[in-house]
Amino acid sequence: MTDKLRNCFDEMVVFKDLKKNNFFSSLNLPSFMRDWLLKKFEDDNGQFETEELIRFVRTYLPGKDGWTAIKDRIIKENERVKFLAKISSDIAIKTGEVSFSLPDFGLTSKDTIIEDNVWNDCKNELVRGRETWGMVELGYRMAEPELKLTGKIKLTSFKSFCPYTIDLEYYKDARREFETSEWLDVLLGAVDYNASGYLGDEEQKLTMLTRLLPFVEKRLNLIELAPKGTGKSYLFGRVSRFGWLSSGGVMSRAKMFYDQNKRTEGLVSGNDFVVLDEVQTISFTDVDEMRAALKGYLESGVFTVGNYEGKADSGVILCGNIKKETMDSDGFSSMFEELPAIFHESALIERFHGFIKGWNIPRMNDDLKISGWALNSEYFCSILHELREDLSYRAIVDELIHVSEAADTRDTEAVKRIATAYLKLLFPHVRDASDISASEFKRYCLDRARKMRDTIKYQLGLLDIEYRGKDIPTFSVRGD
Structure with a gap:
């Protein structure tokens, strides 16, 4: 597949070797910066002059x-x-x-x-x-x-930093050259993972790639609980320049939404996604104030602080570690007890669209680190950033999905939004509902979206008796 990748994407492919303990690890650079340097200094065989690159870093990348x-x-x-x-x-x-x-x-x-x-x-x-x-x-x-x-x-x-023009149409057309299984491997390589390290386990690959959904879809709000060492912080914090990772510490409404004293908007206004990592260790300056602000924002993308009303498109992701005994492959154990008290309110949790079962992702090891030709992370994340503006995929999802009568609006919106993100990520070449088979859309987009929402809904029932026994609507693919 390497030849196909290089032929299709040409200059946007770089040789990454993270398996070796080379000097890049000591530089502690984010992936987009590292790949920008590789693109600048590598020759056609993926080789570069180390001393020349080091001189550039020392000159132009001050700490x-x-x-x-x-x-x-x-x-x-x-x-x-x-x-x-x-x-x-x-x-x-x-x-x-x-x-x-x-x-x-x-x-x-x-x-x-x-x-x-x-x-x-x-x-x-x-x-x-x-x-x-x-x-x-x-x-x-x-x-x-x-x-x-x-x-x-x-x-x-x-x-x-990005001197080239992002050609979305070219990217979409190039996707047609790859089988779906090949494309999963392309995506993993773009974010520094070695596909063969997953030993052919498609579920592990797809769960890892689910973390990219907020990169490509506006205001997609997710919760992930996972064991330590599965790479949450790396993927959300080091791969894209369009997101923000907050690990532990104190979070305030001013920092997240709007600072009245400085008259400046917060993190949700300047990023594609904001990740509250190690959420168990985050403290909030005013729990009630933050909960109210989050509920309003997660629902509509609008936040009001004092007399200021703002609007943003950033997704909000909660990431936390989960105890081994609490993990449940079916999501039937009570998992949200792991979250801080601020998130123990059903009205807030319901506004998160889906749940990522991080225990389906293997612990990071050397075999999972990319060593070979792969898409430039900086280019790839710029593509995902641009795809956020493309509304055609949601129109296709609306056309493909049939929803049962009297369906709950929040459940329907959550499933459709997640399915749209999967469609953009896995099948960017789809320009019309006829471009994807009903079976493939159901398998890779709808079923996965439904399961992610279903976990949220079940956990809501464990938090609040009002939600107990309430299933999500029945979804089907038209023409299936």
Whole structure:
């Protein structure tokens, strides 16, 4: 399959070797950054000059502890300094002045400026999203007291991290060249996993790939409980630049939704998904306040804080570890007791669309680490990000799925939303209901979506007697 992959995707394929303990592990780079470097430095055989790559990393990928040295070069030595960073821009309403922030270095907009000529050159790239990765070049605007101008760090140039154009139609057409079993392996390789390490177990592969559903579908809210060491934190936190992983600690309504003091929107507004990892160890500054905000947001994508009303498309995922004795292949044991008290309310849990049985995913081992040609993670996650905007798949799902009379609206929406995400992920080439067989859609999309929702519904019955014995609606595929 390697030849087919390289022929179909050409420059978007890189050679990844995570099985070997090479220097990449010591750099602690996210997958999208590592693959960007591999694409930049690898030859046609997947080889690269290690020293050349290391020099580039040292020059253009400074750590947070190198920020003072960078400021010294910019402010004291009057140099222009280039490096890779995540940047966000802002336009002041009162003055029209454009500023920027580098969140990873603690540089805020009050100390920066983007002058008009630079803004005109790079604004199309900087306004694409709340935050953008790219090569920034920084200089210094000297203070001029007579003009009441303070000294500020200025952006002198910017080049997007993603210099190529994402061609969704090409990606969709390329999928036609692969059998479904082959495509599962392609997807696993794109997120750094070795498909052969699953020993042909399709259920394990599909459960792992279920974690990608919030990457590709807006406002998909999931709960996953899994044993330790199955790679939850890695996949959600290190593979895509479009998501946010919060591990333990304190979470507030201000951080998650809207900060009234700073007048800034929170995590749900700037990311495709927000993952509350190790959820058992997360504490909330005000449980009732957070629960109310979550219920409103999970239901409609709208959040209200004080007089501010915002809207976002980020999915919310709860991830936690589960005790071995609590695992249940059928999902019949009471599992949500593992979650913090804030999530012991049925009205909140019902708003999560589906449950991922993380115990179906093997514990991470060397045989599961990719060693070979695979899709560039940065390219792949950019594709998934773009697919979130494609509404045609939901129209196909609506056409294919028949729902029983008087079906519960939340159950129907949950199943259809999950099925839509599966369709985008596994069958992106489908442009019409006739492009996929009823049996394949049922097996890979509808049945899996129904089971994920069914687990939520059963667990609701264990939490609240009102839900006990209430099954989800009957779903079928038209023409099956």
